[in-house]
Amino acid sequence: MRFKRIDHVEIIPLDIENTISFYTEILGFTIRERVKVEVLQAMQGHTIEEVVYMTLGDTTIELIKVLDPTNTRPDPWGIGYRMIALEVDDMGESVEYLQDKGVAITFGPVTLGTAKRAEITDPNGLVLNFANGRYVARG
Numbered sequence: 001m002r003f004k005r006i007d008h009v010e011i012i013p014l015d016i017e018n019t020i021s022f023y024t025e026i027l028g029f030t031i032r033e034r035v036k037v038e039v040l041q042a043m044q045g046h047t048i049e050e051v052v053y054m055t056l057g058d059t060t061i062e063l064i065k066v067l068d069p070t071n072t073r074p075d076p077w078g079i080g081y082r083m084i085a086l087e088v089d090d091m092g093e094s095v096e097y098l099q100d101k102g103v104a105i106t107f108g109p110v111t112l113g114t115a116k117r118a119e120i121t122d123p124n125g126l127v128l129n130f131a132n133g134r135y136v137a138r139g
Helices: 016-026 091-100
Strands: 009-011 030-036 046-056 059-066 084-087 107-112 115-121 127-132
Touching: 016 030, 016 046, 016 059, 091 107, 091 115, 091 127
Parallel strands: 009 059, 084 127
Antiparallel strands: 030 046, 046 059, 107 115, 115 127
16 A cells, blocks of 8 residues: 555644643653754745654654744634544543643543543644544434
8 A cells, every 4th residue: 555654743833842841741742853943944934943753652743843833723613633632541530630730621521432532722722632442423
């Protein structure tokens, strides 16, 4: 097959240090690589300053630090990025852990079939879904 898997997801944060702290200290990501960008300084009218690759299990998020990022809050039901989904073992334990860290649960937890699902937002307002088990909406 020509395409094997998603290599990474890119996020442009408003505050890269705050975003790194959230993903590493609260969600358990580790920094794989942090590079000051010298080659691609300008791309489509924005100045790229740094990229940070963070991993969780076998997934990677790339944070891209740009000079003066535009603050565009996505419509949660518009075309485009919706959310990142994280798998957890125990919903109750995960909710308690996040609340102890000062992270508000913005949706749920709700039960969907045999799974439970809830949502939080990262420091940039991006939605993160977390669920224990897989669920399929049936109608």
